[in-house]
Amino acid sequence: MRSARLLAGPVGVSLTYFVLAAAAVTFGRFTGGVAMAWMASAMLAGRLLHLPRRRWTPWVIGCILASTVATGFLGLGWLAAVPFALINVAEAGAAALLWQRITRSFWPHDTLEWVASFYIGIGLMVPLLSGAAATFFAWVLLDQPLVENFSRWIIGHALGFLACLPVFHFIYGRLGRGKSFLPPSSMRPLATLVVATFMVLTVAVFLLDMRALLVFPMIYLVVSAATLPGAIVTLLPLLLILIGGGLTVSGYGPIAQMDLPAGDRLQFFQLYVGVTVLAALPLSCERTKRLVELRKMRSRIAELERERPQY
Structure with missing residues (x-):
């Protein structure tokens, strides 16, 4: 392209x-x-x-x-x-x-x-x-x-x-x-479902003044990192920054209502996104490692099958 x-x-x-x-x-x-x-x-x-x-x-x-x-x-x-x-x-x-x-x-x-x-x-x-x-x-x-x-x-x-x-x-x-960097066409239905659900969840959390709800986008991203391809998971932190950050700067949500200066609220939101990514990153890395090992194993099995004598 x-x-x-x-x-x-x-x-x-x-x-x-x-x-x-x-x-x-x-x-x-x-x-x-x-x-x-x-x-x-x-x-x-x-x-x-x-x-x-x-x-x-x-x-x-x-x-x-x-x-x-x-x-x-x-x-x-x-x-x-x-x-x-x-x-x-x-x-x-x-x-x-x-x-x-x-x-x-x-x-x-x-x-x-x-x-x-x-x-x-x-x-x-x-x-x-x-x-x-x-x-x-x-x-x-x-x-x-x-x-x-x-x-x-x-x-x-x-x-x-x-x-x-x-x-x-x-x-x-x-x-x-x-x-x-968008998911390939074969992943589009799954990606649409995952992204749409995350967007609805993030908008709901950042429209309500309930700090305990901030854990749900984090859990969603962590579970996605452990189970979904990187092409889909990569979109979620971007959406969290755009939606959550936009609503926070506009004065909506639990972070915007904190009794802190505006700069400290912004850095708290950044800390929230950072902690969310930190929680998901090791799982995403481990999943990638296992996929690499699985591909190597399949390649080795196929190689052994080709080398096996035919009777």
Whole structure:
């Protein structure tokens, strides 16, 4: 598909990065400092991890320009635009390199080690290092508070990686090969049923001011991750972000009614999505591992059948 390759190309990724960065700095800077929700790094990392390092340059340069424009016009201003662009893109590159490294080391046979490395390396260490650099420059150049910006950055970027990087990994894995990330036609009836049910459930939960109901989208996604193909499961976190996040920002649902500042409510929602994905990710990885082993077993059995003497 030509459109798929365009979306996965440098121009498509750079435009997507700009949209995500512009939305974050426009609607996510409740304290006037760094954005409190950030998905752009996860998006770029999701594309880079499917490319060899020698081919990264067009995507990296395009996203540096996109980040610079977003920060300069809508964020902290032009003085901080270039340093922040370099830090954000370097953060995405580090996450992509770590993903490639842990995948080579542990996937698909050691899924527990892979998940632990993902949590610690990409979800914790990368945001800590990038947050230290970003808050230092914000303090030196703009006299922004160190501790407050550091905590906001770590939470926003860590949860962005944990909640969104597996989703973007799947999406760009398909788009980079010229395929749609939507389920194939053979799965459409099942996908329609699963997605429609999840949408109805999510809308109902986020329209009612009952915090206990937040557990039901989480349970639904966890069960789906353990039983359904990745092409279907990948759509569910996106729907949770779009529907739940949209209703929360609009003032509906249990999170919007919390007695917290608007920025803290947004990060609580991001934490909710992150915990939901974290709960589902190990099950999805284990299911994928078993499918890989089953395919290898069937291939070996077929090979033995061909080699068996015929009498």
